[in-house]
Amino acid sequence: MSGPDAGTRTANPLTLTDYATLARTGMSSAVWDFLEGGAGQERTLADNLRAFDRVRLNPRVLTGAGRPDTGITLLGRRWAAPIAVAPVAYHTLAHPAGEVATARAAGQAGVPLVVSTFAGRTFEDIAAAAAPLWLQVYCFRDRDATRQLVERAERAGFEALVLTADAPHLGRRPRDLRNDFTLPAGIEPANLTTDGFAAPAAHALAQFDPSLDWSVVEWLRSISSLPVLVKGILTAADAIRAIEAGAHGIVVSNHGGRQLDGAPATLDVLPEIAAAVAGACPVLLDGGVRRGADVLAALALGADAVLLGRPVLHGLAVAEQEGVRHVLSIVTDELREAMTLTGIRTVADAGPELVRAPNSAP
Numbered sequence: 001m002s003g004p005d006a007g008t009r010t011a012n013p014l015t016l017t018d019y020a021t022l023a024r025t026g027m028s029s030a031v032w033d034f035l036e037g038g039a040g041q042e043r044t045l046a047d048n049l050r051a052f053d054r055v056r057l058n059p060r061v062l063t064g065a066g067r068p069d070t071g072i073t074l075l076g077r078r079w080a081a082p083i084a085v086a087p088v089a090y091h092t093l094a095h096p097a098g099e100v101a102t103a104r105a106a107g108q109a110g111v112p113l114v115v116s117t118f119a120g121r122t123f124e125d126i127a128a129a130a131a132p133l134w135l136q137v138y139c140f141r142d143r144d145a146t147r148q149l150v151e152r153a154e155r156a157g158f159e160a161l162v163l164t165a166d167a168p169h170l171g172r173r174p175r176d177l178r179n180d181f182t183l184p185a186g187i188e189p190a191n192l193t194t195d196g197f198a199a200p201a202a203h204a205l206a207q208f209d210p211s212l213d214w215s216v217v218e219w220l221r222s223i224s225s226l227p228v229l230v231k232g233i234l235t236a237a238d239a240i241r242a243i244e245a246g247a248h249g250i251v252v253s254n255h256g257g258r259q260l261d262g263a264p265a266t267l268d269v270l271p272e273i274a275a276a277v278a279g280a281c282p283v284l285l286d287g288g289v290r291r292g293a294d295v296l297a298a299l300a301l302g303a304d305a306v307l308l309g310r311p312v313l314h315g316l317a318v319a320e321q322e323g324v325r326h327v328l329s330i331v332t333d334e335l336r337e338a339m340t341l342t343g344i345r346t347v348a349d350a351g352p353e354l355v356r357a358p359n360s361a362p
C-alpha cells in the first residue's frame with residue numbers, strides 16, 4: 001500500500017485508518033463485524049464518513065494567530081481538546097484491561113470518557129484510573145435497576161449522565177445476524193446483574209424500555225444531581241424538545257449508523273440543530289470523526305465537541321492504554337495543525353466561514 005495510510009504495512013500507525021487496519025488483524029471476524037458493523041445496508045454508517053470526506057476547509061494565511069490552543073471548557077470542566085470518548089459497550093472485547101486502560105489514556109489526554117451501561121469493567125475500577133467520567137444510560141424496563149446503576153456511578157465520582165435516546169431496541173444489524181453473534185466467554189456487563197446479555201439484540205429487546213418519553217429526562221434529574229445530556233438527536237425539533245425537557249446538553253448522533261439505517265449523517269444535520277439550539281446548551285456530535293480536520297469541520301458547523309467511538313477501540317486492541325493515548329493524540333495534533341493552517345487560535349474562533357460547501361457532492 002502507498003499513500004497516507006502506508007504506515008499500516010510497517011506496523012507503525014500514523015493515522016486512525018492505520019489503527020483500524022492493524023486492529024482488524026488481531027480480532028475474530030465476528031467481533032470485528034460487531035464493532036464495525038451498522039444497521040441495514042449500512043447507508044448511514046457510510047454516510048457519516050462521506051459527510052466528512054465532502055468537507056473542504058478554507059486556509060487563511062498571515063493571520064498572526066500563533067500556536068493554537070485546542071482546550072475548551074464544557075459543563076464546568078477544562079478539556080485539553082474538544083474530543084471525548086464515545087460510549088461503546090464492552091471495551092474488554094478489544095483488550096482485557098478494557099475501560100480501565102481507556103480511562104487511563106483519556107486521563108493522559110485530558111479528555112472525558114463516556115462509560116457505557118454495558119462496560120466490561122466496574123465503575124469503581126474505571127474511576128480509580130482518574131479520567132473525567134460520564135455515564136451513558138440505557139433506561140431499562142426495570143427502573144430500579146436503572147436507578148441503582150446511576151447511583152453507583154455517581155458514588156464512584158462520575159460527572160454527567162448521557163441518556164441514549166435512539167435505542168428503544170437495537171437496530172437490525174445483518175452482520176451480527178449472519179454471524180449469529182454472541183459475546184465471547186468472559187465478556188460481561190460488569191455493572192449489571194442481568195441474564196441473557198450474551199446475545200445483545202435479544203437482551204435489549206427484553207430489557208430496554210421501548211415506551212420511554214421525554215419525562216425520562218426529568219426522572220433522571222430527580223434521582224441524580226448530575227447534568228443530563230441526551231444522545232441520539234438528529235432533528236432541530238428534538239434538540240429543542242430535549243432542552244425543554246431539562247437536558248443540560250445534547251449529542252447529535254445516529255449511534256454510529258447502528259440504529260435507523262437511512263438516518264442522515266450527523267455532520268449534515270449539525271448546522272440546523274446548532275442554529276435551533278442557539279447556544280442554549282452544549283452540542284456534541286459523534287459518528288465518522290476520523291481526523292483532526294473532521295473535528296475542526298464539526299466545530300465550525302456548530303459543535304462544541306465531538307466524540308470518537310470505533311477508533312478508540314482500535315487503539316485499545318492494537319496497544320492497550322498506549323494505543324488509545326496515541327489515537328487521541330493523533331487527532332488532537334491533527335486538529336492543532338488544521339487550526340494553524342486555517343489561521344485560528346482558539347476553538348471558539350472556528351466558525352462556518354472555515355468550511356467550503358459542506359453539503360455539495362464531490
Ligand code: FNR
Pocket residue numbers: 034035036048086087088089116117118136164231253254255256257258286287288289307308309310311
Ligand atoms: C456503540 N455505541 C453505543 N452508544 C451508546 O449510547 N451506548 C453503547 O453501549 C454503545 N455501544 C456501542 C458499541 C459499539 C461496538 C459501537 C461501534 C458503538 C455508539 C457510540 O456511542 C457512538 O455513537 C458511535 O460509535 C460513534 O460513531 P463512530 O465514532 O464509531 O463512527
